[in-house]
Amino acid sequence: MPASGAVTRSTLRQQIADALRDEVLAGRLQPGEIFTVKQIAEGYGVSATPVREALVEMSAQGLLDSDQHKGFRVHQFSVDDYCSMVEARSLIIDGIFRRLTLRGVAGEALLSVRRRAEEAGQAARTGSLEILIGYDLRFWRELGALTGNRYISDFLHRLRVQCWVFAVPYLRGHAELADALWQGHEELVDAVTSGDGEQAHAVIDAYNAHAVRWAEQLRATAPPPGGDSPSGGDSPSDGDRTTDEDAR
Numbered sequence: 721m722p723a724s725g726a727v728t729r730s731t732l733r734q735q736i737a738d739a740l741r742d743e744v745l746a747g748r749l750q751p752g753e754i755f756t757v758k759q760i761a762e763g764y765g766v767s768a769t770p771v772r773e774a775l776v777e778m779s780a781q782g783l784l785d786s787d788q789h790k791g792f793r794v795h796q797f798s799v800d801d802y803c804s805m806v807e808a809r810s811l812i813i814d815g816i817f818r819r820l821t822l823r824g825v826a827g828e829a830l831l832s833v834r835r836r837a838e839e840a841g842q843a844a845r846t847g848s849l850e851i852l853i854g855y856d857l858r859f860w861r862e863l864g865a866l867t868g869n870r871y872i873s874d875f876l877h878r879l880r881v882q883c884w885v886f887a888v889p890y891l892r893g894h895a896e897l898a899d900a901l902w903q904g905h906e907e908l909v910d911a912v913t914s915g916d917g918e919q920a921h922a923v924i925d926a927y928n929a930h931a932v933r934w935a936e937q938l939r940a941t942a943p944p945p946g947g948d949s950p951s952g953g954d955s956p957s958d959g960d961r962t963t964d965e966d967a968r
Contacts (some may be wrong), residue, residue, distance in 0.1 A: 736764060737774035744783060744794055745853050745884050747892045751796035754787070782882055797886040799939045803932060805886070809879040810928045812864075812872065817920050819867045820912065830913055833862045837905035844905075847897035853884055859905055863912075883931075890938060900934075902927055 740760070743749045761771045775792050778784045784792045797805075836859035843852035860880050864873035894900050904923050911920035 732766060733770040733773040733777065736760070736766065736771055737777050739764070740774060740778060741783065741881065745881070745888060746850050747888045749794050751794050751885075751889060754790050754793045756791035759791075781878060783885060795885070797882065799935050802883065802886045802935050805879050805883050806928055806931045806935070809876060809883065810924065812876045812879065813924055814921070816864055816867055816872065816876070817912075817917060817924075819869075819872075829866060830909060833859065833866070834906070834909050834913075836862060837909045840905045841903050844901040844903040845898055847901065849888070849891055849897060849901070852901060853888075856905070857881065857884075902930070 740749070749755070757768050757772050757775060760775070761768045764771070775784060775786075779786050779792065783795055785795050786792055836855050840852055840855035840859050843849075843855055857877065857880055861873055861877045864876045867873065891897060891900060904927055908920060908923045911917075911923060
C-alpha cells in the first residue's frame with residue numbers, strides 16, 4: 721500500500737542520515753569533503769531518492785552544505801562558530817537546570833541518565849572517542865528530556881552534534897586524548913541527583929570554560945582540517961599544536 725511505502729522510505733532516509741552523521745562524527749567524512757547522491761546511493765546499495773532526502777535533512781541541520789553543481793560537502797565550522805555554539809548550549813543547559821530545580825527529579829528518572837554518564841565517563845578516561853560521542857549524545861538527550869519539553873532536548877542535541885563535528889578532526893590522533901576529553905558526566909549527575917543546583921552549575925561552568933580555552937588555543941595554533949589556520953595566519957608545526965585542554 722502507498723502508506724506502507726512512505727513509512728519504509730522515511731525509515732530508510734533516517735537510517736541513511738544517521739549512518740552518514742556517524743561517518744562525520746567518526747571523522748571518516750572530513751570537513752570540506754565533497755560527495756554526490758550517486759556515490760552515497762551506490763555505497764549503501766539504495767536508490768537515490770532516500771539518499772537525497774537524507775542529505776537535504778542533514779543540510780537543514782547545518783551538517784552539510786549543498787553545491788548545486790558538485791553535490792554536498794561536510795560543513796566546516798570555524799572556531800568562532802564553535803564558541804558561539806558553546807555559548808548557546810550553555811544557555812540551554814542553564815535553562816534545563818533551572819527547570820529541573822523547579823520541578824525536581826525523581827531518583828528513578830535519573831537511573832538511565834546515570835548509566836549513560838558512567839559509560840561516557842569510562843570512554844573518556846580510556847580515550848575511546850567514537851564510543852564517548854555516542855554515549856555523550858545519549859546522556860545529554862536523556863538529561864534534556866527530563867524537562868518534558870522535546871524542543872529543548874532536540875535543540876540541545878543538534879548543538880552537541882555540531883560541536884562534535886567541529887571537534888572530532890582536531891581530537892583524532894591527539895597524543896593525550898584522554899586528557900583532552902571532558903569526564904564530568906558522573907559528577908554532573910551526582911549534583912542533579914542531590915538537588916545541588918550550585919554544584920551542577922559549577923560543573924557546567926568549568927566545562928564551558930575549558931571548551932572555550934581549548935577553542936582559543938586552536939585559534940592561535942592549530943590549522944583546521946584542510947589546511948588554513950582558523951585565525952587566518954600561517955599553519956604551525958606539529959610541535960606547536962594544542963595539547964590537553966578539555967574539548968567539546
